[in-house]
Amino acid sequence: MEKAGFIETTTEGEYPLLRLTTKGNEVMRKGGAIRLQWPELRKPVEMLKRDSRSTYLREGANASGGEELGVSELGFDESLFDRLKKKRQEIAQREGVPPFMIFHNNTLEFLTRLKPRNMDAALKIRGIGEAKASRWLPEFLTVINGR
Structure with a gap:
């Protein structure tokens, strides 16, 4: 709009x-x-920060000219997305801030599609910086890892 x-x-x-x-x-x-x-949806979406793109390129592609994954090529787990949104709402209420200040919906979508297993992998995702990662990311990784 x-x-x-x-x-x-x-x-x-x-x-x-x-x-x-x-x-x-x-x-x-x-x-x-x-x-x-x-x-x-077939158009490639830049989910990662510019300096860390090679991590999620297609197998066999290189960072300098490799083909990126399109949004539709990565599985979207609606259940996980909903759980991440609930976790964000819980944190927002606890911290007294609006939910988008924790992570935007795009960042939650990237977490859902890429499913990082640790802090290093998650820090490569666009929308996740050091401050937010140290403060809130462990709770989101717990949800992603099913703990």
């Missing part, structure tokens, strides 16, 4: 917020048909 110009993200306050644009407000008040485009 942001790409279509109906909403915008503002960072005026303490947290980023979504706000209707003039165009979005007009559609909400007067109605109208809008068409949103779904992302291409």
Whole structure:
């Protein structure tokens, strides 16, 4: 909706917020048909940080010119995704912060698809930095590892 110009993200306050644009407000008040485009699932998605991409390349590919995995090629475990979201909500309530401050949905999706087994593997995923990893990642790894 942001790409279509109906909403915008503002960072005026303490947290980023979504706000209707003039165009979005007009559609909400007067109605109208809008068409949103779904992302291409066969298109490669960059799930890893730029300096660690070689870890999840297809077997036999090299880091300099290897072929990346597409989103649809990695299994998506909806049950695991739901468990990770519940864990994020639990942590958010305990810490008194919004859930997206823990990890964004994209990061949870990457965790679901890549299923890292340890901190080193998880730190290669885009959206996971040292601070968040040391604070919250062990709980997510416990969920992923089924403990």
